[in-house]
Amino acid sequence: xxxxxxxxxxxxxxxxxxxxxxxxxxxxxxxxxxxxxxxxxxxxxxxxxxxxxxxxxxxxxxxxxxxxxxxxxxxxxxxxxxxxxxxxxxxxxxxxxxxxxxxxxxxxxxxxxxxxxxxxxxxxxxxxxxxxxxxxxxxxxxxxxxxxxxxxxxxxxxxxxxxxxxxxxxxxxxxxxxxxxxxxxxxxxxxxxxxxxxxxxxxxxxxxxxxxxxxxxxxxxxxxxxxxxxxxxxxxxxxxxxxxxxxxxxxxxxxxxxxxxxxxxxxxxxxxxxxxxxxxxxxxxxxxxxxxxxxxxxxxxxxxxxxxxxxxxxxxxxxxxxxxxxxxxxxxxxxxxxxxxxxxxxxxxxxxxxxxxxxxxxxxxxxxxxxxxxxxxxxxxxxxxxxxxxxxxxxxxxxxxxxxxxxxxxxxxxxxxxxxxxxxxxxxxxxxxxxxxxxxxxxx
Amino acid sequence: xxxxxxxxxxxxxxxxxxxxxxxxxxxxxxxxxxxxxxxxxxxxxxxxxxxxxxxxxxxxxxxxxxxxxxxxxxxxxxxxxxxxxxxxxxxxxxxxxxxxxxxxxxxxxxxxxxxxxxxxxxxxxxxxxxxxxxxxxxxxxxxxxxxxxxxxxxxxxxxxxxxxxxxxxxxxxxxxxxxxxxxxxxxxxxxxxxxxxxxxxxxxxxxxxxxxxxxxxxxxxxxxxxxxxxxxxxxxxxxxxxxxxxxxxxxxxxxxxxxxxxxxxxxxxxxxxxxxxxxxxxxxxxxxxxxxxxxxxxxxxxxxxxxxxxxxxxxxxxxxxxxxxxxxxxxxxxxxxxxxxxxxxxxxxxxxxxxxxxxxxxxxxxxxxxxxxxxxx
Numbered sequence: 001x002x003x004x005x006x007x008x009x010x011x012x013x014x015x016x017x018x019x020x021x022x023x024x025x026x027x028x029x030x031x032x033x034x035x036x037x038x039x040x041x042x043x044x045x046x047x048x049x050x051x052x053x054x055x056x057x058x059x060x061x062x063x064x065x066x067x068x069x070x071x072x073x074x075x076x077x078x079x080x081x082x083x084x085x086x087x088x089x090x091x092x093x094x095x096x097x098x099x100x101x102x103x104x105x106x107x108x109x110x111x112x113x114x115x116x117x118x119x120x121x122x123x124x125x126x127x128x129x130x131x132x133x134x135x136x137x138x139x140x141x142x143x144x145x146x147x148x149x150x151x152x153x154x155x156x157x158x159x160x161x162x163x164x165x166x167x168x169x170x171x172x173x174x175x176x177x178x179x180x181x182x183x184x185x186x187x188x189x190x191x192x193x194x195x196x197x198x199x200x201x202x203x204x205x206x207x208x209x210x211x212x213x214x215x216x217x218x219x220x221x222x223x224x225x226x227x228x229x230x231x232x233x234x235x236x237x238x239x240x241x242x243x244x245x246x247x248x249x250x251x252x253x254x255x256x257x258x259x260x261x262x263x264x265x266x267x268x269x270x271x272x273x274x275x276x277x278x279x280x281x282x283x284x285x286x287x288x289x290x291x292x293x294x295x296x297x298x299x300x301x302x303x304x305x306x307x308x309x310x311x312x313x314x315x316x317x318x319x320x321x322x323x324x325x326x327x328x329x330x331x332x333x334x335x336x337x338x339x340x341x342x343x344x345x346x347x348x349x350x351x352x353x354x355x356x357x358x359x360x361x362x363x364x365x366x367x368x369x370x371x372x373x374x375x376x377x378x379x380x381x382x383x384x385x386x387x388x389x390x391x392x393x394x395x396x397x398x399x400x401x402x403x404x405x406x407x408x409x410x411x412x413x414x415x416x417x418x419x420x421x422x423x424x425x426x427x428x429x430x431x432x433x434x435x436x437x438x439x440x441x442x443x444x
Numbered sequence: 445x446x447x448x449x450x451x452x453x454x455x456x457x458x459x460x461x462x463x464x465x466x467x468x469x470x471x472x473x474x475x476x477x478x479x480x481x482x483x484x485x486x487x488x489x490x491x492x493x494x495x496x497x498x499x500x501x502x503x504x505x506x507x508x509x510x511x512x513x514x515x516x517x518x519x520x521x522x523x524x525x526x527x528x529x530x531x532x533x534x535x536x537x538x539x540x541x542x543x544x545x546x547x548x549x550x551x552x553x554x555x556x557x558x559x560x561x562x563x564x565x566x567x568x569x570x571x572x573x574x575x576x577x578x579x580x581x582x583x584x585x586x587x588x589x590x591x592x593x594x595x596x597x598x599x600x601x602x603x604x605x606x607x608x609x610x611x612x613x614x615x616x617x618x619x620x621x622x623x624x625x626x627x628x629x630x631x632x633x634x635x636x637x638x639x640x641x642x643x644x645x646x647x648x649x650x651x652x653x654x655x656x657x658x659x660x661x662x663x664x665x666x667x668x669x670x671x672x673x674x675x676x677x678x679x680x681x682x683x684x685x686x687x688x689x690x691x692x693x694x695x696x697x698x699x700x701x702x703x704x705x706x707x708x709x710x711x712x713x714x715x716x717x718x719x720x721x722x723x724x725x726x727x728x729x730x731x732x733x734x735x736x737x738x739x740x741x742x743x744x745x746x747x748x749x750x751x752x753x754x755x756x757x758x759x760x761x762x763x764x765x766x767x768x769x770x771x772x773x774x775x776x777x778x779x780x781x782x783x784x785x786x787x788x789x790x791x792x793x794x795x796x797x798x799x800x801x802x803x804x805x806x807x808x809x810x811x812x813x814x815x816x817x818x819x820x821x
Contacts, residue, residue, distance in 0.1 A: 009524065026504060026521075027504075027521045027524055027525065028474060028501035028502065028503060028504070028521045028522065028524075028525045029479075029482065029501055029502050029503070029504045030482075030501055031482040031483045031486055031502070033486055033487075033493045033494040035483070035487050056540075057457070057539075057540050057570075057571040057572040058454050058455070058457040058458070058571065058572060058573065058574060059457025059458060059459045059460065059481060059484070059539065059540075059569075059571035059572070060457075060480060060481075060484075060539075060540065060571060061453075061454050061457075062453070062454055062455075062456060062457050062460065062484050062488060062489070063480055063483060063484030063487065063488060065453040065454060066453055066484075066487075066488045066790075066791045066793070069453055069770060069790065069791070069793050070791075070792070070793060074451055074452075074453070074770070074773075075451065078448070078449060078450050078451070079448070079449050079454075080445075080447055080448045080449070081447040081448075081449065081454065081751070082447075082540075082572065083447065083572055084543075084570065084572045084573075086447075087540065087543070087544055087572070088544075095447075098445060099445055099447055099448045100448075102445040102448040103445075103448040103449065103450055106448065106450040107450055110450065110451075112450075122540075123478060123540065123541050124540050124541065124544060126507075127510075127541060127544055127545075128544075153480075155478040155479035155480055156478035156479075156505060156506065156507050156510060156541055157507050158478070158479065159478075159504075159506040159507070159508075160506065160507060160508065161507075363504075365499075365501060365524070365525040365528055365529060366528055366529070368497055368498075368499055368501075368529070369497050369529075429494065433487070433494060435487065442793055443792065443793070
């Protein structure tokens with residue numbers, strides 16, 4: 001069980017001893033009471049005026065329907081319950097189709113006809129061989145003026161295939177129309193948080209007369225569809241890559257993958273790539289000096305304060321650990337269950353230069369009782385909600401999923417957020433159990 | 445169609461119900477599920493997750509393991525967890541895919557028990573039922589495990605105080621601030637042997653066969669009470685000591701509450717709803733109609749609904765509705781509404797607005813909008 005391929009059975013390992021990309025072996029899974037990351041309800045409902053319809057058993061339904069309720073979005077959420085007999089007697093497809101038609105008709109009668117429906121069949125549909133083509137054909141024939149999006153809530157497939165999150169992000173671009181692209185327009189797609197106008201990629205595009213569209217700026221379904229008119233599709237967030245690339249290919253658009261990173265060389269290469277794609281010779285000047293100053297300032301401020309980072313805060317936790325460590329700061333622990341292939345370079349650098357850095361699993365069985373007995377620990381800065389929970393610290397950077405930080409501008413903003421976390425306390429117990437950081441919530 | 449829902453949510457599912465029932469007993473509960481069950485449970489159905497450790501995990505079932513029937517991985521993972529975390533027992537719960545592929549949980553439980561030396565049992569869930577089924581089955585499985593083949597111990601009451609167990613007590617139904625204290629105060633004439641399963645340890649539950657009587661405060665405890673009556677000869681009463689109803693509740697020989705009709709409608713967990721109905725009748729002379737939206741029911745319920753459509757039709761003529769706030773979109777125009785938020789329905793959406801209906805003062809104040817208008821008329 002301790003082989004390099006399977007990872008260690010324990011919940012922590014020094015990076016010098018860790019295997020890549022799987023430092024820990026699989027086992028029973030613990031879920032910490034930390035829920036700021038987005039799920040498929042938060043992601044899908046970014047599409048304005050769309051309605052989600054789920055078809056599943058009660059226990060599976062509970063999490064998504066209450067996510068919508070907490071978002072004050074019950075009116076954009078409907079569902080069909082699958083009963084025991086629906087699964088064992090056959091006819092699941094017909095129950096699903098009839099249920100979806102029925103619930104849409106109920107919505108129409110209530111004056112809530114949707115323009116777009118994101119439909120989520122589940123694991124049992126795969127196992128019982130649902131004929132999805134037939135299902136969508138019937139639905140589209142029944143409601144020709146509604147756009148149906150083929151999403152899934154099928155986590156059983158995610159260990160060897162795409163996650164429901166990735167598949168939803170792919171489905172969300174299915175109805176972008178194949179039409180003449182809008183010249184000098186770029187769309188940043190598949191990212192939950194708006195990429196700031198101060199980021200280098202947005203600056204570069206805008207300085208050269210490009211319009212940059214993002215889903216967070218869309219207020220109507222039509223505005224959302226107009227994202228598909230862009231001449232250039234950019235993906236910046238790994239779970240959005242699959243869908244953005246597929247949409248670009250289908251529509252014949254230019255495509256760039258410029259993931260958010262803390263690697264200065266990588267940022268430079270991304271800007272070169274962007275300039276080349278957009279037809280500019282000169283590389284846009286980056287904020288390298290400003291970042292160095294920000295890191296130096298941060299180091300002076302926080303000194304030897306230990307830092308812990310978790311993989312839900314940003315897709316590149318090891319890259320961030322590397323950046324901070326390389327500038328003299330004391331990163332002691334990174335929480336993750338697996339290492340992204342995009343982090344191999346940072347992993348190897350840390351293995352060589354920070355061999356005592358601890359990698360700590362998030363879902364491991366031992367993590368259930370992890371927080372106990374840490375009351376005496378020294379002041380620790382956590383980056384991410386899960387790190388805050390496990391480190392039991394009020395000093396944390398409250399972000400998830402990259403938070404729209406991009407390029408060196410993003411790294412500079414991260415330095416400011418870490419400084420804020422060092423100086424101010426947050427109510428960890430109150431904040432981290434809340435779902436969907438940044439989304440509307442009835443709990444706030 | 446009864447299974448299509450436009451606007452209201454579903455109640456907590458059976459898997460969460462099972463986990464909630466066993467939460468405080470020091471066991472290891474394993475939900476055989478790919479993902480989601482644990483997160484759903486601890487986010488929306490469990491108030492104790494952040495502050496009180498309990499060993500509840502999912503198996504992280506993958507497509508390949510499900511298709512190839514790789515039960516050995518599940519067994520190995522459970523054994524590892526048991527060795528690492530030292531639980532007092534192991535409970536297994538199932539979800540839709542293991543249900544579909546006919547996973548032999550009884551067999552897995554035997555193998556796990558053999559390898560770990562720990563009592564291991566299966567709680568028959570599959571994700572398609574509500575929490576009353578899951579919690580009910582979990583309590584029953586535990587009772588069978590503790591008392592099968594045993595006979596009731598002779599009562600050892602001191603100073604004439606009867607000994608009782610309280611069955612069906614989970615935060616899914618009882619999480620209002622102070623409600624457990626109020627329940628204890630209402631039962632101060634009795635010696636409480638065990639509370640299934642809030643505020644009692646497994647050791648205390650093991651003494652449940654010393655009691656004279658079971659008090660079933662929600663339908664989640666009903667199956668266990670019936671089993672204990674049959675196998676231990678222990679009688680039970682069904683109800684919650686809500687207001688005036690507390691005066692008559694504890695007599696096993698009292699007639700069961702009658703079904704009533706009327707334009708005051710209570711929607712919710714049936715034992716609590718019927719007890720509230722009885723209080724309204726005894727204290728104010730008001731007749732209320734109880735609608736049970738769950739899969740387990742009890743005497744005094746007017747109708748059990750099978751979904752949103754059914755319920756909407758039944759509420760059509762209601763003048764007053766007492767129910768969780770997430771039922772509001774189904775209310776007829778002009779109906780009065782008394783919000784009765786319920787963890788097992790709206791989760792944490794209205795947690796700050798829970799009403800401790802076992803506190804008589806709070807109860808009276810909460811019902812005022814209804815009682816003042818209706819009793820004047």
